[in-house]
Every structure is written in C-alpha cells, then in structure tokens.
Amino acid sequence: MAQIIDGKALAAEIRQQLKTRVEALVDKGHRPALAVILVGDDPASQVYVRNKIRACAETGIESLEFRMPAETSQETLLSKIDELNRDDKVDGILVQMPVPKHIDSMKVIDAISPLKDVDGFHVVSAGALMTGQKGFLPCTPYGVMKLLEKAGCDLTGKHAVVVGRSNIVGKPQAMLLLSKHATVTVAHSRTADLGAVTRQADVLIAAVGRAKLIKADMVKPGAVVIDVGMNRDENGKLCGDVDFETVKDVAGAITPVPGGVGPMTIAMLLTNTVEAVERRFGIDHA
DSSP: OOEEOOHHHHHHHHHHHHHHHHHHHHHTTOOOEEEEEEESOOHHHHHHHHHHHHHHHHHTOEEEEEEEOTTOOHHHHHHHHHHHHTOTTOOEEEEOSOOOTTSOHHHHHHHSOGGGOTTOOSHHHHHHHHTTOOOOOOHHHHHHHHHHHHTTOOOTTOEEEEEOOOTTTHHHHHHHHHHTTOEEEEEOTTOTTHHHHHTTOSEEEEOSOOTTOBOGGGSOTTOEEEEOOOEEOTTSOEEOSBOHHHHTTTOSEEOOSSSSHHHHHHHHHHHHHHHHHHHHTTOOOO
16 A cells, blocks of 8 residues: 655645745745736636635735636736736736636736746746746646655656646656656657556656546556646546556555645745745845
8 A cells, every 4th residue: 555645734834834934024024925816717716716815824925816707808817917017015926727718828927927927837937947047836846846755755866757748737847857867758648558658657747637547557566656637537526647546556655636736736836925025035044
C-alpha cells in the first residue's frame, strides 16, 4: 500500500507559514492584496473562487472580488485588468479560467502585468521559468514540486514522466523537474503505447484531464504518482487521471483526489501573492 501524500495537510502548513510572513509585511505597512475576477457563472469556477477567497482570509491577505456577467465584452475585461495593473494597492491579479468563449484567454493573460501575474501564466513568467530566472511559477506545478519535496523524493537522476502538455501544467512541470536534475519525458494523449512510457517512470505526473486513465499496469512498482486530474467518474464522483484504488497497491507514494494537488494550487497562489509584495519592496522573508 502506497504512502498517501496529503496535500491538504501540507497546504495548511504553508498557509500557516504565510500567515507569519503576512503579519511581518503588515507590520511594515504592506498588507498583500489579491484581485480575483470571475466572468460568468460557471459553477466549478465559483467554487474555486470561494476557496481562494477563504484561503486569503485565513492567511491575512486582502481579497478583492470582481464578478462580471457572462456577456461582458473582452474590451471591458481588459479595461478592468488595466485599472488593477495601475492600482498600487493590488499586488496580484487572477482572472478565473475558463472565460466565456467570446473572450480570448491569451489576450487576458497577456494583459496582466508580469509583476502581478500570481497565476504564473504570462509569457514573461513562462520565459523566466524556461531560462532559469526569477519569475512567478504556475501554481499547480509549483504545488506538485512541494508535494514531491514533502514526500522526500530526491529527483536527481530519476526518470520523471509527465502525461499532459498544457501551458498551465504539463510544460512548466517538465521544466521544474528538469531544474531538479530529473530526466524528463513528456507524454500526451497521442503518445503511442502510453503504458510503455509511463512504466519507465520513477515519478509519474498525470495531468491530461481524463478520468482514471492511468491504470495499475501502467505504473512501475514503487513509483511516486502525482495526480493533477480533476474529473467526474461515471457516477458523478470526483476523481483524478489515476485509477487510485488499483494504483495505490503498486505505487510507492500517491496523491489522492480530492485532497492532493488541489489544495496545493491555492496555497501556491497565496505564496506568489506574498512574494509579489516582498519583491516589490525588496523584503527578504528568509
């Protein structure tokens, strides 16, 4: 039976540490503020936003919420982002994805100032990650790295396989694993004989968005398995990209869904927001 890597517990630990950092900033007259924009009424997005706002409150970060109707024009949204970019009281800006279809999400991401890009999606942040410079790390891959660290997983020389190649998870995840000296393979939905590739992984990260795609026979015995997926199974129950019930008997360590990567994504968003303030005022928290 695999060691369960508890993302919920680690996220709570990180929030506790952030609380101390926030208190130190408040003492210097800088309370971190995160602006969250939600366009439309997607139910999953509403839940995510609510969780983010609750986590902000817990750590002492001020959250500013802007709800806009689904029919909001791209121009109106970009104008709101521009206003927040210029607002000195706002340290981080997050536009909850997905945005309605008539809005170009890349234009939205590009409109956010790289200094306030706490989601880590801006091309400047992506370029910094690619070239090993300081920038904001995308929250989910950042959270995955913290989970691997917590599980005591030394990545040096290990073969890490990332299933998924999105700009939000797959690609940045591969870069972060490389930076920790892993040998990285990026696989995806069109990889021929996916199982043959995943069976070579010492560390397997599933981020493809397909319910229970990774079965026990696709996992190397003793591998560390991180499940980034968030899907519904045939009974409408929340599940990941990994068939947890069978894989847990093969893997050495595994994250559950829910309670694995999800809470970490929010914890790292808050970390980036606090870091935005510390960088802005040249404050070293260490």
